[in-house]
Amino acid sequence: MEKISIAIDGPASSGKSTVAKILASDYGFIYVDTGAMYRTITYLAIKHQVAFSNEEKLAELAIDYPITFKQSAHGQLVFVDDEDITMAIRQPDVTAAVSEVSAHGKVREKLVEAQRKLATAGGIVMDGRDIGTTVLPQAEVKIFLIASVEERAQRRYKENQAKGIEMDFEMIKEAIAKRDYLDSHREVSPLIQAEDALLVDTTGMSIVQVVGKIKAIVTSKGF
Template sequence: MEKISIAIDGPASSGKSTVAKILARDFDFIYVDTGAMYRAITFLAIKYQVAFSDESALAELTKKYPITFKQSVHGQLVFANGEEITQAIRQPDVTAAVSEVSAHAKVRNELVEAQRQLAEAGGIVMDGRDIGTTVLPEAEVKIFLVASVEERAQRRYKENQEKGIDMDFEAIKEAIAKRDYLDSHRSVSPLVQAADAQLVDTTGMSIDQVVTKIKEVICSKGF
Protein backbone atom coordinates (compact mmCIF):
# COMPACT_ATOMS: atom_id res chain seq x y z
CA MET A 1 0.00 0.00 0.00
CA GLU A 2 1.12 3.55 -0.72
CA LYS A 3 2.83 5.17 2.29
CA ILE A 4 0.10 7.67 3.10
CA SER A 5 -0.72 9.49 6.34
CA ILE A 6 -3.98 8.57 8.07
CA ALA A 7 -5.33 11.03 10.65
CA ILE A 8 -7.94 9.80 13.12
CA ASP A 9 -9.58 12.33 15.44
CA GLY A 10 -12.40 12.14 17.95
CA PRO A 11 -13.39 12.57 21.59
CA ALA A 12 -12.31 10.39 24.52
CA SER A 13 -13.05 6.66 24.18
CA SER A 14 -14.47 6.94 20.68
CA GLY A 15 -12.21 4.06 19.62
CA LYS A 16 -9.41 6.07 18.02
CA SER A 17 -6.43 4.27 19.51
CA THR A 18 -7.84 0.78 19.08
CA VAL A 19 -8.67 1.16 15.39
CA ALA A 20 -5.49 3.15 14.71
CA LYS A 21 -3.37 0.30 16.08
CA ILE A 22 -5.23 -2.26 13.96
CA LEU A 23 -4.92 -0.18 10.79
CA ALA A 24 -1.20 0.37 11.42
CA ARG A 25 -0.71 -3.36 11.90
CA ASP A 26 -2.73 -4.31 8.81
CA PHE A 27 -1.00 -1.77 6.56
CA ASP A 28 2.44 -2.21 8.18
CA PHE A 29 2.43 1.49 9.09
CA ILE A 30 3.82 3.25 12.16
CA TYR A 31 1.28 4.10 14.89
CA VAL A 32 1.75 7.41 16.70
CA ASP A 33 -0.32 7.71 19.90
CA THR A 34 -0.50 11.47 20.40
CA GLY A 35 -2.88 11.19 23.35
CA ALA A 36 -0.26 9.16 25.20
CA MET A 37 2.23 11.98 24.63
CA TYR A 38 -0.03 14.51 26.37
CA ARG A 39 -0.77 12.01 29.13
CA ALA A 40 2.97 11.52 29.58
CA ILE A 41 3.53 15.24 30.14
CA THR A 42 0.62 15.28 32.60
CA PHE A 43 2.13 12.32 34.46
CA LEU A 44 5.49 14.09 34.61
CA ALA A 45 3.84 17.26 35.91
CA ILE A 46 2.27 15.27 38.74
CA LYS A 47 5.50 13.39 39.46
CA TYR A 48 7.67 16.51 39.58
CA GLN A 49 5.00 18.74 41.13
CA VAL A 50 4.73 21.15 38.20
CA ALA A 51 1.52 23.19 38.35
CA PHE A 52 -0.93 22.40 35.55
CA SER A 53 -1.25 26.17 35.02
CA ASP A 54 2.51 26.70 34.54
CA GLU A 55 2.68 26.65 30.76
CA SER A 56 6.41 27.33 30.41
CA ALA A 57 7.43 24.72 32.99
CA LEU A 58 5.18 22.12 31.33
CA ALA A 59 6.72 22.89 27.94
CA GLU A 60 10.18 22.38 29.45
CA LEU A 61 9.14 18.88 30.53
CA THR A 62 8.62 17.98 26.85
CA LYS A 63 12.25 18.89 26.18
CA LYS A 64 13.78 17.38 29.31
CA TYR A 65 11.92 14.06 29.10
CA PRO A 66 11.62 12.92 25.45
CA ILE A 67 8.63 10.66 24.82
CA THR A 68 9.20 7.51 22.79
CA PHE A 69 7.26 4.38 21.83
CA LYS A 70 8.31 0.76 21.57
CA GLN A 71 6.41 -2.31 20.38
CA SER A 72 6.37 -5.38 22.62
CA VAL A 73 4.56 -8.71 22.79
CA HIS A 74 2.11 -6.98 25.15
CA GLY A 75 1.44 -4.07 22.81
CA GLN A 76 2.90 -0.60 22.48
CA LEU A 77 4.88 0.72 25.45
CA VAL A 78 5.32 4.41 26.32
CA PHE A 79 8.54 5.85 27.70
CA ALA A 80 9.58 9.24 29.09
CA ASN A 81 13.33 9.70 28.97
CA GLY A 82 13.72 5.93 29.05
CA GLU A 83 11.29 5.29 31.93
CA GLU A 84 8.40 2.97 31.02
CA ILE A 85 5.12 4.70 31.97
CA THR A 86 2.52 2.84 29.91
CA GLN A 87 0.14 2.07 32.79
CA ALA A 88 1.00 5.11 34.89
CA ILE A 89 -0.38 7.52 32.29
CA ARG A 90 -3.78 5.76 32.35
CA GLN A 91 -4.44 6.37 36.04
CA PRO A 92 -7.43 8.55 37.12
CA ASP A 93 -5.26 11.47 38.32
CA VAL A 94 -3.68 11.79 34.87
CA THR A 95 -7.03 11.42 33.11
CA ALA A 96 -8.53 14.18 35.23
CA ALA A 97 -5.79 16.70 34.40
CA VAL A 98 -4.71 15.93 30.83
CA SER A 99 -7.22 18.33 29.21
CA GLU A 100 -5.86 21.27 31.21
CA VAL A 101 -2.27 20.39 30.40
CA SER A 102 -2.94 19.78 26.69
CA ALA A 103 -4.71 23.12 26.31
CA HIS A 104 -1.46 25.10 26.71
CA ALA A 105 -0.12 26.46 23.41
CA LYS A 106 3.56 25.97 24.30
CA VAL A 107 2.98 22.33 25.23
CA ARG A 108 1.04 21.66 22.04
CA ASN A 109 3.63 23.43 19.89
CA GLU A 110 6.45 21.28 21.25
CA LEU A 111 4.56 18.00 20.86
CA VAL A 112 3.06 18.88 17.46
CA GLU A 113 6.56 19.46 16.11
CA ALA A 114 7.65 16.06 17.44
CA GLN A 115 4.58 14.43 15.87
CA ARG A 116 5.21 16.04 12.49
CA GLN A 117 8.79 14.79 12.50
CA LEU A 118 7.52 11.26 13.11
CA ALA A 119 5.16 11.61 10.12
CA GLU A 120 7.64 13.03 7.61
CA ALA A 121 8.43 9.68 5.97
CA GLY A 122 4.75 8.76 5.55
CA GLY A 123 3.24 5.37 6.22
CA ILE A 124 1.77 6.43 9.56
CA VAL A 125 -1.51 6.28 11.43
CA MET A 126 -1.88 9.05 13.98
CA ASP A 127 -4.80 9.58 16.35
CA GLY A 128 -5.71 12.45 18.62
CA ARG A 129 -7.98 15.46 18.75
CA ASP A 130 -6.41 17.89 16.28
CA ILE A 131 -4.49 15.65 13.87
CA GLY A 132 -6.49 16.42 10.74
CA THR A 133 -6.85 20.12 11.54
CA THR A 134 -3.49 21.10 13.07
CA VAL A 135 -0.85 18.38 13.20
CA LEU A 136 -1.28 16.81 9.74
CA PRO A 137 -3.61 19.09 7.77
CA GLU A 138 -2.28 17.57 4.52
CA ALA A 139 -3.00 13.95 5.53
CA GLU A 140 -4.35 11.93 2.61
CA VAL A 141 -7.07 10.31 4.74
CA LYS A 142 -8.88 11.95 7.66
CA ILE A 143 -11.40 10.18 9.89
CA PHE A 144 -13.49 11.72 12.68
CA LEU A 145 -14.87 9.13 15.11
CA VAL A 146 -17.78 9.83 17.45
CA ALA A 147 -19.98 7.81 19.83
CA SER A 148 -22.53 8.57 22.54
CA VAL A 149 -21.23 9.55 25.99
CA GLU A 150 -23.00 6.54 27.52
CA GLU A 151 -21.29 4.07 25.22
CA ARG A 152 -17.88 5.71 25.57
CA ALA A 153 -18.21 5.59 29.37
CA GLN A 154 -19.05 1.88 29.19
CA ARG A 155 -15.97 1.27 27.04
CA ARG A 156 -13.69 3.14 29.45
CA TYR A 157 -15.20 1.38 32.46
CA LYS A 158 -14.64 -2.05 30.89
CA GLU A 159 -11.09 -1.09 29.87
CA ASN A 160 -10.29 0.07 33.41
CA GLN A 161 -11.69 -3.14 34.90
CA GLU A 162 -9.51 -5.24 32.60
CA LYS A 163 -6.46 -3.24 33.72
CA GLY A 164 -7.33 -3.52 37.39
CA ILE A 165 -8.24 0.16 37.71
CA ASP A 166 -11.27 0.63 39.97
CA MET A 167 -13.31 3.70 39.01
CA ASP A 168 -17.03 4.43 39.40
CA PHE A 169 -19.05 4.29 36.16
CA GLU A 170 -20.90 7.55 36.80
CA ALA A 171 -17.61 9.27 37.61
CA ILE A 172 -16.19 8.05 34.29
CA LYS A 173 -19.27 9.29 32.44
CA GLU A 174 -19.03 12.70 34.10
CA ALA A 175 -15.28 12.92 33.34
CA ILE A 176 -15.84 12.10 29.66
CA ALA A 177 -18.61 14.70 29.30
CA LYS A 178 -16.39 17.30 31.01
CA ARG A 179 -13.46 16.46 28.77
CA ASP A 180 -15.66 16.72 25.67
CA TYR A 181 -16.56 20.26 26.70
CA LEU A 182 -13.01 21.29 27.56
CA ASP A 183 -11.52 19.79 24.39
CA SER A 184 -14.09 21.39 22.10
CA HIS A 185 -13.97 24.82 23.77
CA ARG A 186 -10.23 25.33 24.29
CA SER A 187 -8.71 28.27 22.44
CA VAL A 188 -5.74 26.31 21.07
CA SER A 189 -6.47 23.54 18.52
CA PRO A 190 -9.97 22.66 19.76
CA LEU A 191 -11.57 19.31 18.99
CA VAL A 192 -13.41 19.89 15.71
CA GLN A 193 -14.01 17.82 12.62
CA ALA A 194 -11.79 18.79 9.69
CA ALA A 195 -13.78 19.95 6.66
CA ASP A 196 -12.41 17.06 4.58
CA ALA A 197 -12.71 14.36 7.28
CA GLN A 198 -15.11 11.43 7.03
CA LEU A 199 -17.45 11.22 10.03
CA VAL A 200 -17.88 7.71 11.47
CA ASP A 201 -20.33 7.20 14.36
CA THR A 202 -19.13 4.11 16.23
CA THR A 203 -22.16 3.85 18.54
CA GLY A 204 -23.35 0.24 18.40
CA MET A 205 -20.49 -0.81 16.12
CA SER A 206 -17.88 -3.45 16.87
CA ILE A 207 -14.20 -2.66 16.44
CA ASP A 208 -14.07 -4.89 13.35
CA GLN A 209 -16.98 -2.99 11.82
CA VAL A 210 -15.29 0.35 12.46
CA VAL A 211 -12.02 -0.85 10.93
CA THR A 212 -13.86 -2.19 7.88
CA LYS A 213 -15.67 1.14 7.46
CA ILE A 214 -12.41 3.10 7.59
CA LYS A 215 -10.77 0.74 5.10
CA GLU A 216 -13.72 1.36 2.78
CA VAL A 217 -13.10 5.11 3.07
CA ILE A 218 -9.41 4.61 2.28
CA CYS A 219 -10.21 2.44 -0.75
CA SER A 220 -12.76 4.98 -2.00
CA LYS A 221 -9.96 7.53 -2.16
CA GLY A 222 -7.95 5.27 -4.46
CA PHE A 223 -5.28 4.08 -2.04
Protein backbone atom coordinates in the same frame (compact mmCIF):
# COMPACT_ATOMS: atom_id res chain seq x y z
CA MET B 1 0.46 0.12 -0.27
CA GLU B 2 1.39 3.75 -0.81
CA LYS B 3 2.93 5.35 2.30
CA ILE B 4 0.06 7.70 3.08
CA SER B 5 -0.83 9.48 6.33
CA ILE B 6 -4.09 8.61 8.06
CA ALA B 7 -5.41 11.08 10.66
CA ILE B 8 -8.02 9.88 13.13
CA ASP B 9 -9.62 12.42 15.45
CA GLY B 10 -12.45 12.28 17.95
CA PRO B 11 -13.44 12.66 21.59
CA ALA B 12 -12.29 10.47 24.50
CA SER B 13 -13.05 6.73 24.20
CA SER B 14 -14.49 6.99 20.70
CA GLY B 15 -12.25 4.09 19.67
CA LYS B 16 -9.46 6.12 18.05
CA SER B 17 -6.45 4.34 19.55
CA THR B 18 -7.77 0.81 19.14
CA VAL B 19 -8.74 1.39 15.53
CA ALA B 20 -5.51 3.25 14.72
CA LYS B 21 -3.36 0.42 16.12
CA ILE B 22 -5.18 -2.18 14.01
CA LEU B 23 -4.96 -0.08 10.85
CA ALA B 24 -1.25 0.56 11.39
CA SER B 25 -0.62 -3.15 11.91
CA ASP B 26 -2.68 -4.22 8.89
CA TYR B 27 -1.09 -1.65 6.57
CA GLY B 28 2.44 -2.02 7.98
CA PHE B 29 2.43 1.65 9.01
CA ILE B 30 3.77 3.36 12.14
CA TYR B 31 1.23 4.17 14.86
CA VAL B 32 1.70 7.44 16.79
CA ASP B 33 -0.37 7.74 19.97
CA THR B 34 -0.53 11.52 20.47
CA GLY B 35 -2.86 11.20 23.44
CA ALA B 36 -0.18 9.19 25.26
CA MET B 37 2.25 12.06 24.65
CA TYR B 38 -0.01 14.58 26.40
CA ARG B 39 -0.65 12.09 29.17
CA THR B 40 3.11 11.74 29.58
CA ILE B 41 3.57 15.48 30.14
CA THR B 42 0.71 15.36 32.66
CA TYR B 43 2.35 12.41 34.43
CA LEU B 44 5.68 14.26 34.53
CA ALA B 45 3.98 17.38 35.91
CA ILE B 46 2.53 15.32 38.76
CA LYS B 47 5.85 13.55 39.35
CA HIS B 48 7.90 16.78 39.40
CA GLN B 49 5.20 18.84 41.15
CA VAL B 50 4.72 21.27 38.28
CA ALA B 51 1.42 23.15 38.44
CA PHE B 52 -0.98 22.31 35.61
CA SER B 53 -1.36 26.06 35.05
CA ASN B 54 2.40 26.64 34.59
CA GLU B 55 2.63 26.67 30.80
CA GLU B 56 6.36 27.50 30.64
CA LYS B 57 7.42 24.67 32.97
CA LEU B 58 5.12 22.17 31.26
CA ALA B 59 6.63 23.06 27.88
CA GLU B 60 10.10 22.55 29.38
CA LEU B 61 9.07 19.04 30.43
CA ALA B 62 8.19 18.32 26.80
CA ILE B 63 11.72 19.37 25.79
CA ASP B 64 13.66 17.78 28.67
CA TYR B 65 11.96 14.38 28.59
CA PRO B 66 11.77 12.92 25.05
CA ILE B 67 8.98 10.39 24.61
CA THR B 68 9.58 7.12 22.80
CA PHE B 69 7.33 4.26 21.75
CA LYS B 70 8.30 0.61 21.61
CA GLN B 71 6.41 -2.40 20.35
CA SER B 72 6.06 -5.47 22.56
CA ALA B 73 4.17 -8.75 22.52
CA HIS B 74 1.53 -6.99 24.64
CA GLY B 75 1.18 -3.92 22.44
CA GLN B 76 2.81 -0.52 22.24
CA LEU B 77 4.72 0.73 25.30
CA VAL B 78 5.45 4.34 26.26
CA PHE B 79 8.84 5.30 27.69
CA VAL B 80 10.48 8.37 29.21
CA ASP B 81 14.17 8.11 30.14
CA ASP B 82 14.00 4.32 29.73
CA GLU B 83 11.13 4.20 32.25
CA ASP B 84 8.06 2.26 31.11
CA ILE B 85 5.14 4.56 31.97
CA THR B 86 2.50 2.80 29.87
CA MET B 87 0.29 2.02 32.88
CA ALA B 88 1.19 5.11 34.91
CA ILE B 89 -0.20 7.52 32.31
CA ARG B 90 -3.59 5.74 32.39
CA GLN B 91 -4.18 6.31 36.10
CA PRO B 92 -7.17 8.47 37.22
CA ASP B 93 -5.03 11.42 38.40
CA VAL B 94 -3.49 11.76 34.93
CA THR B 95 -6.83 11.31 33.17
CA ALA B 96 -8.41 14.04 35.30
CA ALA B 97 -5.74 16.63 34.41
CA VAL B 98 -4.68 15.86 30.86
CA SER B 99 -7.21 18.22 29.22
CA GLU B 100 -5.93 21.17 31.26
CA VAL B 101 -2.31 20.37 30.42
CA SER B 102 -2.97 19.78 26.72
CA ALA B 103 -4.82 23.10 26.40
CA HIS B 104 -1.57 25.07 26.75
CA GLY B 105 -0.34 26.42 23.44
CA LYS B 106 3.37 26.01 24.19
CA VAL B 107 2.91 22.39 25.26
CA ARG B 108 1.02 21.62 22.07
CA GLU B 109 3.63 23.45 20.00
CA LYS B 110 6.47 21.27 21.32
CA LEU B 111 4.57 18.01 20.95
CA VAL B 112 3.21 18.88 17.51
CA GLU B 113 6.81 19.43 16.35
CA ALA B 114 7.68 15.93 17.56
CA GLN B 115 4.58 14.43 15.94
CA ARG B 116 5.26 16.05 12.56
CA LYS B 117 8.84 14.74 12.57
CA LEU B 118 7.49 11.22 13.08
CA ALA B 119 5.21 11.67 10.06
CA THR B 120 7.74 13.07 7.56
CA ALA B 121 8.39 9.73 5.85
CA GLY B 122 4.70 8.85 5.53
CA GLY B 123 3.21 5.46 6.31
CA ILE B 124 1.67 6.88 9.49
CA VAL B 125 -1.56 6.36 11.40
CA MET B 126 -1.95 9.10 14.00
CA ASP B 127 -4.86 9.64 16.36
CA GLY B 128 -5.77 12.52 18.64
CA ARG B 129 -8.00 15.58 18.74
CA ASP B 130 -6.37 17.95 16.27
CA ILE B 131 -4.49 15.68 13.88
CA GLY B 132 -6.51 16.46 10.77
CA THR B 133 -6.78 20.18 11.53
CA THR B 134 -3.39 21.08 13.03
CA VAL B 135 -0.80 18.30 13.15
CA LEU B 136 -1.27 16.67 9.73
CA PRO B 137 -3.56 18.96 7.72
CA GLN B 138 -2.08 17.41 4.55
CA ALA B 139 -3.05 13.83 5.53
CA GLU B 140 -4.47 11.88 2.59
CA VAL B 141 -7.20 10.29 4.72
CA LYS B 142 -8.96 12.03 7.62
CA ILE B 143 -11.49 10.33 9.88
CA PHE B 144 -13.53 11.85 12.71
CA LEU B 145 -14.87 9.19 15.11
CA ILE B 146 -17.75 9.84 17.48
CA ALA B 147 -19.94 7.78 19.84
CA SER B 148 -22.51 8.54 22.53
CA VAL B 149 -21.24 9.56 25.98
CA GLU B 150 -23.00 6.52 27.50
CA GLU B 151 -21.24 4.08 25.19
CA ARG B 152 -17.86 5.75 25.58
CA ALA B 153 -18.20 5.60 29.36
CA GLN B 154 -19.00 1.89 29.14
CA ARG B 155 -15.89 1.33 27.02
CA ARG B 156 -13.65 3.22 29.45
CA TYR B 157 -15.18 1.39 32.43
CA LYS B 158 -14.48 -2.03 30.88
CA GLU B 159 -11.02 -0.94 29.78
CA ASN B 160 -10.17 0.17 33.33
CA GLN B 161 -11.48 -3.08 34.80
CA ALA B 162 -9.29 -5.09 32.44
CA LYS B 163 -6.27 -3.09 33.62
CA GLY B 164 -7.19 -3.47 37.30
CA ILE B 165 -8.18 0.20 37.68
CA GLU B 166 -11.33 0.68 39.73
CA MET B 167 -13.48 3.73 38.95
CA ASP B 168 -17.19 4.44 39.47
CA PHE B 169 -19.13 4.32 36.19
CA GLU B 170 -21.00 7.58 36.81
CA MET B 171 -17.72 9.32 37.62
CA ILE B 172 -16.26 8.09 34.33
CA LYS B 173 -19.33 9.30 32.44
CA GLU B 174 -19.12 12.72 34.10
CA ALA B 175 -15.37 12.94 33.40
CA ILE B 176 -15.86 12.12 29.70
CA ALA B 177 -18.60 14.74 29.33
CA LYS B 178 -16.39 17.32 31.06
CA ARG B 179 -13.44 16.44 28.86
CA ASP B 180 -15.60 16.76 25.74
CA TYR B 181 -16.48 20.30 26.79
CA LEU B 182 -12.91 21.30 27.66
CA ASP B 183 -11.44 19.79 24.48
CA SER B 184 -13.98 21.45 22.20
CA HIS B 185 -13.84 24.86 23.90
CA ARG B 186 -10.10 25.36 24.40
CA GLU B 187 -8.54 28.31 22.57
CA VAL B 188 -5.64 26.37 21.05
CA SER B 189 -6.43 23.60 18.53
CA PRO B 190 -9.94 22.75 19.80
CA LEU B 191 -11.54 19.40 19.06
CA ILE B 192 -13.37 19.99 15.77
CA GLN B 193 -13.94 17.95 12.65
CA ALA B 194 -11.69 18.95 9.75
CA GLU B 195 -13.66 20.11 6.71
CA ASP B 196 -12.33 17.23 4.62
CA ALA B 197 -12.65 14.57 7.35
CA LEU B 198 -15.29 11.85 7.07
CA LEU B 199 -17.53 11.33 10.10
CA VAL B 200 -17.86 7.79 11.46
CA ASP B 201 -20.31 7.21 14.33
CA THR B 202 -19.10 4.11 16.20
CA THR B 203 -22.12 3.85 18.51
CA GLY B 204 -23.32 0.25 18.38
CA MET B 205 -20.45 -0.80 16.10
CA SER B 206 -17.80 -3.40 16.86
CA ILE B 207 -14.11 -2.60 16.39
CA VAL B 208 -14.05 -4.95 13.40
CA GLN B 209 -16.92 -3.03 11.80
CA VAL B 210 -15.26 0.34 12.40
CA VAL B 211 -11.93 -0.85 10.96
CA GLY B 212 -13.76 -2.27 7.94
CA LYS B 213 -15.56 1.01 7.34
CA ILE B 214 -12.34 3.03 7.48
CA LYS B 215 -10.56 0.59 5.17
CA ALA B 216 -13.42 1.01 2.71
CA ILE B 217 -12.92 4.78 2.89
CA VAL B 218 -9.17 4.38 2.23
CA THR B 219 -9.90 2.13 -0.76
CA SER B 220 -12.52 4.56 -2.11
CA LYS B 221 -9.83 7.25 -2.19
CA GLY B 222 -7.71 5.08 -4.47
CA PHE B 223 -5.07 3.85 -2.03
